[in-house]
Amino acid sequence: MITMATVWLDGCSGCHMSILDMDEYLIEIFKRATLVYSPLVDHKDFPEMVDLTLVEGAVSSTDDLAKIKKVRQHTKTLVALGDCAVTGNVPGMRSMFPVSAVMERAYVENADINPGAPTQKIPPLIARVRPVHQIVPVDLVVPGCPPSAKTIAYVLDRLIAGEPVDSAEIARFG
């Protein structure tokens, strides 16, 4: 039995939906792996060491940065899951504008009431959205928006069994 975690950075949660879309195959997965940390379960802190972590989403804020560095430190095998984690994808589309212009657009131009960027609780955005592998070393990339449940099941089967995976053969951008 291995330990497994999933992390949600700047993404739409579609990759997590695709994980859930494995349906009854999740039962097969969880016969061999325990989910110790995930937006889908209730643990608040990332454990001391996790065998396998799937990361959804790009690195967009100081919070994402701190989170992914911590996750890398406490993970044996780190998988960038989905286009946002692998390329920046849709969250990355704001990289062509300065952060101030992005905040102005979201919180002033498009605001119906109380215009103005939040000054507390919300972690500041970093200048450019980055794929996970450009911040910390990643052991495997699985592109797709989202990767299909079938792709995720294949990847998990292989990784849990300790077998090598070449996602270039099974996954594609978009």
Next chain:
Amino acid sequence: MSVKTLKMDGKDLSAREGDTILQVAEENNIYIPTLCHLDGLADVGACRLCVVEIKGRRGFQPACSTVIEEGMEVVTNSETLQKYRRLILELLFVEGNHVCAVCVSNRHCDLQDLAVKVGMNYTRLAYRAPVRDMDLSHERFGFDGNRCVLCTRCVRVCDEIEGAHTWDVRGRGIEASVITDLDQPWGESLTCTSCGKCVQVCPTGALFQKGKSAAEMVKQATFVTYLKSMRESKK
């Protein structure tokens, strides 16, 4: 027309004089990845994806625009070539803003397909995230510079097949982009015949038909080969 003999990936082949390495490869079911090449249009060797190694020659030659010679020994696939093809694709992906998930050509895109064929599933280079223009002034078609790879298929089809030469290239290097007329809005172009050939040959979602969903935006570029061969045989 005389016959030339050559070796390709160790196989002895014969081919017509004047044929390109790519033509010979295709006739012999040897796969060489291409992007800017389209049967029926003049080759320009713009994308460099089809580079091959030729024994006795330095560097790499584009298969689409290198004519075969007697006794030539060509390698179409080696570790070095795979490495460079992957790098070329990485450069193409980071140069523009290719966001497959929100592109009208998602799953009908030559660039996306090539990434799969070449095994390019992430880029080691930083994304440039350039600010690029869109032109939606034409009644039926749109242009999104974010998705353009400067293959110049649109330029060539408009000039060579349609004879309008509405499209051309402006600027140099990283600043280069395709333009209509003298960099005027497409919708106001005096030369554009609105034939839509440019849209059909565009390998990515840079040129598209307005009002089409990603599922519907399937392009048919093969008409170019047909038109060209019919014109040449004067049928």
